[in-house]
Amino acid sequence: METFRPEENRYVIDQESSVEMARLMELDILTTKCMGSLFPADVALSTIHDVLDVACGPGGWVSEVAFAHPEKRVVGADISHSMLSYARAYAEVQGLQNTTFYYRSATEPLDFPDDSFDFVNSRFMVGFMWKEAWPNYIQECARIIRPGGVIRLTESDCMSGLSAGNSVALSWFNRIMVRAFYRTGRSFCEDEDGYQVGVTPMLPKFLKEAGFQAIREQPHLLNFSAGTETRERMFKNLQIGLKLVQPFLVKAGVTTEEEVERCYQQVITDFMSEDFRAAWYFTSVYGVRGEK
Incomplete structure (x- = not known):
């Protein structure tokens, strides 16, 4: 089937x-804890002075870093005006004077000077990144990261909470999400009936091509079975997320409203x-910027 892209809403x-x-x-709280x-x-924190979080959303990770490390300059970038407004207001209320937030799109050239940051972070961008956009984004990160600086990409090949379990309905959601990602150009898997979008195995390759060295992969597992501490939080996450994603799935032609x-x-x-x-599986891939 031919793929299409709903340009009016990349996310x-x-x-x-x-x-x-x-x-x-x-989700930010759950992810960082996991x-x-x-x-x-x-990574030696003494070498990190300027930090950037791309697609920062409401700024949870930025605020945590700024609070824990007041000596560091922490920048957040996102395309959501409402989330940036919240992030700025929260940082102000908390007295986090070492934070700044900018309107930036990860699918376009990042409007920051060369060699601006020592650490660039991003999480779960697969929800809006076309597969062709990934190498360009990582090349842009290579441009703005100083030699010796670090990039870390944290991604999942399934939407949050859809990795594995004994719920047939949850597995069904995973399959149609993968199919919708395939049809909208977000999946690296050539099979629209597959079970994963295949982004995490591609990231080390893209980092290497962009000149990053000492590339490492760190797997993470978040168990949210009955009886676990994370069950209630993941229930709220999926209760909201699976409701909000329904219009996208219907528009992609992979299901009906009913x-x-x-x-x-x-x-x-x-x-x-x-x-x-x-359980939900996700992976962090990170590497060091070599000499330019």
Whole structure:
């Protein structure tokens, strides 16, 4: 089937949605806790002075870094005006004077000077990145990162919460999300009936081509089965996310309004079961900028 791209909305969920903002704030907390730290354990923090978070959303990671490391300059970039407004207001209320937020798109050249940052971070951009845009984005990061600086990309080949589990309805959502990503040019997998979009295996290749060295991969696992601490937070994340993503899935032609709503209600039912088992897998890929 021929692919198409809904140019009027690159992100699969309305980026100005206040409900989506709340979901991203919760997801930020879950993700950072699962990863164990704000920065990779083997990166010397003494060498990091200027930090950039691309597609920062409501600024959760930026604020955490700025609070934990007041000596560092921390910059957030995003295309959502509402999320940037919230991030600025939150930083001001918290007295985080070492933060700045800019309107920037990861799918276009980043409007920052060469050699501006020591660490560039981004998380879960697969929701709006065309597959052809990834190498260009990483090349742009290479331009603005100083020699010896670090890039870290954290991505999943499934939408948050859809990696593995015993819920047939949740697995169905994963399959149609992958199919929709294939049809809208976001997937590296050539099979629209596959189970993953295949972005994480591509990232080391793109980093190497952009001149990054000492490339490492760090897998993460977030178990949100019945009885775990993360169950309630992931339930809220999926309850919101799977509702907001439905118009995108219908427009992509992979389901109908009736079918997707029926499966959505089944996911909610499955989550309530004490036999519910599920885990989300995602990966961080990071590397050091070589001499230019």
